[in-house]
Amino acid sequence: MRFETSTIKDIAKALGLSTSTVSRALRDRYEISEETKKLVLAYAEKVNYRANPIALSLKERRSYSIGIIVSEIANNFFSQVINGIESIAYDRGYHVIISQSHESHKQEKLNVEHLASRSIDGLLIALSSETQDITYLRNLYSKGLPIVFFDRVPEDFDTHKVIANNFKGSFDATEHLILSGKRTIAHLTNSENLSITKERLKGYQAALAKYHIEFKPELVKYCQHGGMHSAELEQAVKELLPYKPDGIFISSDRLTTGCIMALKKTNPEVAHKIAIAGFTNSNLVELFSPSLTSVKQPAFEMGQVATELLISMIEAKREITEFETKILDTELVRMQKNIGNRFL
Amino acid sequence: MRFETSTIKDIAKALGLSTSTVSRALRDRYEISEETKKLVLAYAEKVNYRANPIALSLKERRSYSIGIIVSEIANNFFSQVINGIESIAYDRGYHVIISQSHESHKQEKLNVEHLASRSIDGLLIALSSETQDITYLRNLYSKGLPIVFFDRVPEDFDTHKVIANNFKGSFDATEHLILSGKRTIAHLTNSENLSITKERLKGYQAALAKYHIEFKPELVKYCQHGGMHSAELEQAVKELLPYKPDGIFISSDRLTTGCIMALKKTNPEVAHKIAIAGFTNSNLVELFSPSLTSVKQPAFEMGQVATELLISMIEAKREITEFETKILDTELVRMQKNIGNRFL
DNA sequence: GACGTTTTTGGGAACGTTTGCACACTTTTT
DNA sequence: AAAAAGTGTGCAAACGTTCCCAAAAACGTC
Numbered sequence: 001m002r003f004e005t006s007t008i009k010d011i012a013k014a015l016g017l018s019t020s021t022v023s024r025a026l027r028d029r030y031e032i033s034e035e036t037k038k039l040v041l042a043y044a045e046k047v048n049y050r051a052n053p054i055a056l057s058l059k060e061r062r063s064y065s066i067g068i069i070v071s072e073i074a075n076n077f078f079s080q081v082i083n084g085i086e087s088i089a090y091d092r093g094y095h096v097i098i099s100q101s102h103e104s105h106k107q108e109k110l111n112v113e114h115l116a117s118r119s120i121d122g123l124l125i126a127l128s129s130e131t132q133d134i135t136y137l138r139n140l141y142s143k144g145l146p147i148v149f150f151d152r153v154p155e156d157f158d159t160h161k162v163i164a165n166n167f168k169g170s171f172d173a174t175e176h177l178i179l180s181g182k183r184t185i186a187h188l189t190n191s192e193n194l195s196i197t198k199e200r201l202k203g204y205q206a207a208l209a210k211y212h213i214e215f216k217p218e219l220v221k222y223c224q225h226g227g228m229h230s231a232e233l234e235q236a237v238k239e240l241l242p243y244k245p246d247g248i249f250i251s252s253d254r255l256t257t258g259c260i261m262a263l264k265k266t267n268p269e270v271a272h273k274i275a276i277a278g279f280t281n282s283n284l285v286e287l288f289s290p291s292l293t294s295v296k297q298p299a300f301e302m303g304q305v306a307t308e309l310l311i312s313m314i315e316a317k318r319e320i321t322e323f324e325t326k327i328l329d330t331e332l333v334r335m336q337k338n339i340g341n342r343f344l
Numbered sequence: 345m346r347f348e349t350s351t352i353k354d355i356a357k358a359l360g361l362s363t364s365t366v367s368r369a370l371r372d373r374y375e376i377s378e379e380t381k382k383l384v385l386a387y388a389e390k391v392n393y394r395a396n397p398i399a400l401s402l403k404e405r406r407s408y409s410i411g412i413i414v415s416e417i418a419n420n421f422f423s424q425v426i427n428g429i430e431s432i433a434y435d436r437g438y439h440v441i442i443s444q445s446h447e448s449h450k451q452e453k454l455n456v457e458h459l460a461s462r463s464i465d466g467l468l469i470a471l472s473s474e475t476q477d478i479t480y481l482r483n484l485y486s487k488g489l490p491i492v493f494f495d496r497v498p499e500d501f502d503t504h505k506v507i508a509n510n511f512k513g514s515f516d517a518t519e520h521l522i523l524s525g526k527r528t529i530a531h532l533t534n535s536e537n538l539s540i541t542k543e544r545l546k547g548y549q550a551a552l553a554k555y556h557i558e559f560k561p562e563l564v565k566y567c568q569h570g571g572m573h574s575a576e577l578e579q580a581v582k583e584l585l586p587y588k589p590d591g592i593f594i595s596s597d598r599l600t601t602g603c604i605m606a607l608k609k610t611n612p613e614v615a616h617k618i619a620i621a622g623f624t625n626s627n628l629v630e631l632f633s634p635s636l637t638s639v640k641q642p643a644f645e646m647g648q649v650a651t652e653l654l655i656s657m658i659e660a661k662r663e664i665t666e667f668e669t670k671i672l673d674t675e676l677v678r679m680q681k682n683i684g685n686r687f688l
Numbered sequence: 689g690a691c692g693t694t695t696t697t698g699g700g701a702a703c704g705t706t707t708g709c710a711c712a713c714t715t716t717t718t
Numbered sequence: 719a720a721a722a723a724g725t726g727t728g729c730a731a732a733c734g735t736t737c738c739c740a741a742a743a744a745c746g747t748c
Contacts (some may be wrong), residue, residue, distance in 0.1 A: 005461075005487070007704055018728045023706060033726060050461040055704035057398045058733045073426065073442075079418035086444070095462065098417075098442050100430070117349075117394040120437065143349070177379065257628055264630065282628070284601055286608065289633030351734055362698045367736060377696060399734035402703050 006047040015043055026051075057119060065095040066310060067115035067156050069125040071103045071226065077253045077281040077299050078126070081150065084303025092311050095120070102142060103228050105130040112136065122146040122310045124303075127154065129191035129226040146313035150306040151297075153195045153325075160309040161325040165298040166196050169330035170203025173277040173295045176332060178211050182247030182275050186219040186240045189251040190226045197222070200251040200279070218245055227254035227319055230262065237262045241270070250278030259286065275335075285333065296331045350391040352633030359387055367520040369680045370395075401463060409439040410654060411459035413469040415570065416448045416455055418519075421597045421625040421643050422470070425494065428466060428647025436655055438465070447572050449474040456480065466490040466654045468647075471498065473535035473570040490657035494650040495641075497539045497669075504653040505669040510540050513674035514547025516594050517621040517639045520676060522555045524618050530563040530584045532603055533595040534570045542565070544595040544623070569599035574606065585614070594622030604632065629677065640675045 007025070011335035012019045017036070025032045026049075031190045032040075043049075057063040066089060070078040071083040083099060089096050097115060101108035108128045113136070115123065123145060127134070134154050141147050141159065150162040177185050187204050201220065208215050221236040237259060240248070250256040256278030263271040285294050305326050313320055354364045361380070369376045369384035370393075387583070391687075401407040410433060414422040426442060433440050441459060445452035452472045457480070459467065467489060471478070478498050483492050485503065494506040531548050534541045545564065552559050556607050565580040581603060584592070594600045600622030607615040620636040629638050649670050657664055 008706095009704070019705080020707075020729075021727055023704095024727090027706085031726065038727080052402075053462050053702050054398055054401045055733090056706085058396075058402050058703090058735095059705050061733070063398065073417050074420060074423035076418060079423070083444075095441070095458070097439070102428075113394075114439070117397060119398050121398070239570065257631065260631055261628075284605075284626070284628060284632075287601065287604055287633065288628075288631045352736095353734070363699055363735080364699075364737075367734095368697090375696060382698080396734050399703090400736085401731090402705095402737050403737095489732085521689070 003174045005052070006049050007052065008049075009047060011040065011043055011047070015039060061119075062097075062121045062314075063119040064093055065097055065118075065120050066314075067118075067120040067123045067125075067246040068096055068098045069101055069108060069111055069115075069123070070098070071101050071128050072228075072254075073098060073100055074133075075253055076283060077151075077297055079255045080281055080299030081126075081303040081306075084300035085307045086303075087300075087322070088304050088307040088311070094276070094311065100130075100269060101128040103129045103226050105132070107238070109136050112140070116140050116145060120145075122148070122314045123282065124148050124150060124306050124310055126151040127194065128152075129194055129224065132193050146310060148306050148310040148313065150302055151196065155195065158323055159303065160306075160313065160323050162302050162306040162309065163325065163327055164193070164302065165327050165329050166199035167203040167206070169279065169295040169297070169332070170200040170249065170251065171207045172203075172294060172330075172332045173279075174207035176293055176334065177247040177249060177275055177277050178207060179211065180247075180275060181292075183213060184219070184243065184245045185213070185247040185249055186221070186243065186245035187222070187249050187251070188221050188236060188240070188255055188278075190222070190255065191224050192222050197251065204249055204251075216243075219245065223255060224295045227258040230258060234266055241267060245274060247277070250276065252278075253280045253282065256280040256292070256294070257282065260290065260292065279330075291333045291335050294333045296333055298328045298330065302328055349396070350393050351396065352393075355387055355393060357385065359383060369568070372468055372570060375494065387628065405463075406465050406658075407439075407463040408437055409441055409462075409464050410651070410658075411462075411464040411467045411469075412440055412442045413445055413452060413455055413459075413467070414442070414547075415445050415470065415472050417442060417444055419597055420627060421495075421641055424625055424643030425647040425650075426468075428644035429651045431644075432651040432655070438655065445472040445475075447472045447474060447570050449476070453480050456484070460484050460489060464489075466492070466658045468492050468494060468650050468654055470494050471496040471538065473538055473568065476537050490654055492650050492657065494646055495540065498538065499577065502527075502667055504650075504667050506646050506650040507539070507543075507645065507669065507671055509671050509673050510543035511547040511550070513623065513639045513641070513676070514544040514593065514595065515545075515551045516674075516676045517623075517637060518548045518551035519554070520637055520678065521591040521593060521619055521621050522551060522557065524591075527557060528563070528587065528589045529591040529593055530565070530587065530589035531593050531595070532565050532567070532580060532584070532599055532622075534566070534599065535568050536566050536684070541595065548595075560587075561650040563589065563610070567599060570596060571602040574602060577602045578606045578610055581610065585611060589618060591619040591621070594620065596622075596633050597624045597626065600624040600636070600638070601626065601632075604636065623674075635679050637679045638677045640677055642672045642674065646672055 008019050008022050012022045022040050025037045026044060066083060068085060073079055085095055099111035099115060101111060105128055108131060137147060148160045153161040153163055205215050221240055223232050223236055225232055227233055250259050272290045279295045281296055281299050352363050352366050356366045369381045370388060376613060412426060412429060417423055430440055441485050443455035443459060449472055452475060481491060492504045496509055497505040518529060549559050565584055567580055569576055571577055577582050594603050616634045621638045622636060625640055625643050
């Protein structure tokens with residue numbers, strides 16, 4: 001069974017014209033007489049003609065589609081980024097193809113190469129927490145595939161990047177904990193090789209320093225799998241508790257929710273005694289118990305900005321040599337004591 | 345700037361062979377001598393040759409990609425379905441293209457037609473809550489586009505469908521509320537024209553009937569936009585409260601979280617007094633306060649089953665006349681009093 | 689060594705488009 | 719009346735593949 005549509009050839013045959021005439025009439029070229037144009041347009045309308053994008057892609061060697069790689073679409077941050085990407089892409093006539101790495105380097109590479117071979121015009125990617133070696137991306141890039149990184153970006157890769165102001169977001173969150181009287185503030189974070197991990201650690205340290213609180217490395221726990229494995233997370237929490245933290249600053253969406261979950265599960269008696277501040281774009285934060293202070297990333301906007309940069313690369317006439325790293329501000333949503341904790 | 349890859353032509357030229365020979369060598373056809381095959385394969389490997397899928401699509405008039413339409417990817421249920429779809433699709437050599445309707449009929453139609461014109465081989469769709477008129481889908485279907493519906497399915501459309509056992513899920517949830525002593529149980533639900541709305545209403549009614557509780561239409565509130573507009577939801581909740589419900593059964597993911605949110609916002613003093621049971625696939629349910637009993641749909645499995653059915657349609661030699669409607673069981677996750685309510 | 693087989697290779701059309709070029713016809717200019 | 723210019727159309731190539739068909743090469747057989 002095959003999906004059948006009418007082609008330019010069908011129209012040409014039906015109208016006794018050549019394919020070139022039909023093509024030109026449809027594209028409203030000046031060479032074609034008004035009369036013929038009307039005829040063709042009317043008939044095309046009648047048979048509901050749609051140009052075959054596959055044929056166009058082959059001809060023009062581009063597909064008007066852009067690839068997206070995120071670790072997980074079931075993640076508020078990423079799904080919001082995707083919405084931002086779509087909002088711009090569709091306006092500019094591009095289609096998006098979404099792939100998930102599930103935080104696996106292997107899967108990420110596989111997906112990117114699949115996308116590349118499917119003639120995407122450009123790639124938007126947030127690296128998986130496992131990824132360290134990005135030579136495969138360098139290869140594609142050097143062959144002419146435009147790439148824009150967002151959120152999790154590599155350090156030494158000369159292209160456009162869009163990130164949140166991770167330093168400031170972390171600083172603010174940590175400071176908030178300090179100002180609410182916490183002094184033993186742990187830091188639960190992602191894989192050490194991610195850019196966001198490093199930046200957020202710095203913000204945390206800076207806030208501690210500002211208030212003359214000693215930075216203790218043993219209070220920092222890294223989760224290689226970014227919260228994908230609950231066992232890893234529970235282990236980290238377990239290792240943290242003996243230090244009796246009165247606050248935890250958590251550096252990613254999945255880890256934040258996962259950590260609260262782990263706390264409730266393994267140590268319900270302390271779960272409500274530890275103040276939590278963490279990165280998350282969940283729109284359900286208000287429902288959480290214990291409640292928390294959250295750092296919201298401008299996800300939608302990030303998607304938009306990244307897409308604009310990518311399309312500008314795709315459509316650039318000459319080679320681009322000047323690249324930007326856009327930094328967008330995060331938003332601190334303070335714990336709502338009057339709601340979330342009313343019932344404690 | 346254009347993305348450059350090596351083609352069969354390049355290989356042919358480099359090796360002094362014809363394109364046909366190269367093509368056959370790469371596809372390991374019997375006609376080609378071992379020697380030539382080795383030569384070609386080695387060279388192809390060296391230049392990292394990848395067949396151009398666009399060219400293949402044009403030639404074979406199929407794209408090995410399947411379209412997905414859901415209302416929102418930032419919805420646990422749908423993102424889990426998508427994961428299920430992907431798990432099967434990739435195994436079978438298909439790529440997926442995801443589009444969101446955002447519960448808008450217009451957007452849904454636009455997206456479907458865009459996908460169709462991009463030569464998808466088949467379509468997996470959960471209708472938007474607005475959708476009533478599906479003639480556009482009938483047209484595509486009659487032109488030979490295989491379609492499988494999941495979750496939100498139309499009544500009179502002869503094709504494969506995959507749904508949850510909505511009746512039983514609703515029955516169980518409502519019965520659970522009754523068994524915990526609730527007698528005035530409201531029902532907050534989606535747009536009236538969705539299949540799931542009707543089925544879930546029936547389950548709710550049946551449970552009431554079993555325990556000889558009178559069904560009161562005024563306790564049922566429909567949300568046309570499926571919880572996309574918080575105003576609509578707040579209004580519904582506001583209209584419900586005067587009846588002093590001691591339990592609410594809610595029939596969709598978004599509505600469930602939205603309703604709790606609305607309750608907390610507008611009437612925090614009663615939020616914890618009303619028992620809530622609702623459909624949701626959120627993996628954060630354990631964090632919610634007030635806690636709730638949830639009906640979990642087998643989302644991942646639903647995606648898998650739907651995809652298998654779709655691929656069987658795509659790859660069918662002859663026309664299919666027998667269609668199935670697969671019904672998958674839901675899971676009732678009871679409120680965990682020992683955790684969620686400990687701090688009430 | 690002539691002929692028939694078998695094995696291996698190449699030519700060219702096709703998938704649906706766009707577009708440079710050439711052609712035919714009409715109109716204008718000289 | 720002839721040349722030039724303008725208008726409208728068609729031919730054919732190209733994008734990267736696959737595959738039917740034919741051709742060439744290699745091998746046996748008598």
